Amino acid sequence: MDCYYHSAVPAVARCTDCGRGVCGYCRDQAGLCPGCRLAARIENRAALRGGRAAPQPDVRRATAAAVSPESRALAALGYPFWPIALLGLLDARRSPYMRRHAWQALGFNAGLYVFWLLLNAIASIPFLGWPAYPMLVLMFPFAFVVSVIFGIRAWHGDDVRVPIVSDWVDKRLGM
DSSP states (O other): OBOSSOTTSBOOEEOTTTOOEEOTTTOOTTOOOHHHHHHHHHHHHHHHTTSOOOOOOOHHHHHHHTSOHHHHHHHHHHTTOHHHHHHHHTOTTOOHHHHHHHHHHHHHHHHHHHHHHHHHHHHTSTTTTTTHHHHHHHHHHHHHHHHHHHHHHHHTTOOOOOTTHHHHHHHHHTO
């Protein structure tokens, strides 16, 4: 008989709890299989919490799978191109996924613009502003690369977390 968890490995014993055949790699010192060990850990964790139910999975990830590819593309393109994020706010379906990404993209782009203005003001100070010039030059490639990364993550349905902006958007939208 083969191991329940490895198809081509012969079983050396049976699990003391469920009776499945397991190999020497899967069996622990108490004779339990990985599934029974996991079940015991889950039960112990629930008992430590006082019998409360386990936390629910992230709703944002679950709703991202139900969003149409057009909406995901609109959310993804909103990060590098802020006018497209404005179009995302006018989405007829008013999906929370689209609104969250549109507000995050607008906040991300506004934050970059404010940072650019601050660097420009610092660079205009004679002698003291010279170190700001290299940062001004490197800011545009950095901003483009980061916005493309955020766009790709939004396209795949991942939870995009823009520092500072995400917390503000979550509070504003009640997520």
